[in-house]
Amino acid sequence: MTSTPEKSLGDNVAEFTLPEGCMLCGGALIIRSSPGNGSHSYCPHCHWLSRTRVRMHNGGLEIAYATRAVA
Numbered sequence: 001m002t003s004t005p006e007k008s009l010g011d012n013v014a015e016f017t018l019p020e021g022c023m024l025c026g027g028a029l030i031i032r033s034s035p036g037n038g039s040h041s042y043c044p045h046c047h048w049l050s051r052t053r054v055r056m057h058n059g060g061l062e063i064a065y066a067t068r069a070v071a
Contacts, residue, residue: 023065024048031063039063 013034021029027045031052039054041063053064 018063021063022046022048 013032015030015032018029018031020026021031021041022043022045025043025046025048027043029041029043031039031041031054033039033054039052041050041052042048050065053066055062
């Protein structure tokens with residue numbers, strides 16, 4: 001899966017879309033990243049919001065989600 005930045009929203013703020021990137025429904029995932037606020041993702045199909053961890057890895061972009069459980 002590949003994507004390129006779609007918008008530059010100001011100093012060091014980027015927003016891009018990963019087609020079929022949502023882990024819950026497989027819809028498009030919109031990711032906004034900034035140095036001060038970190039990275040957040042949103043799926044417009046299922047409305048899933050998440051705080052993501054984004055970093056460069058082996059010449060590509062690695063996106064990770066924190067695992068959390070409530071019992």
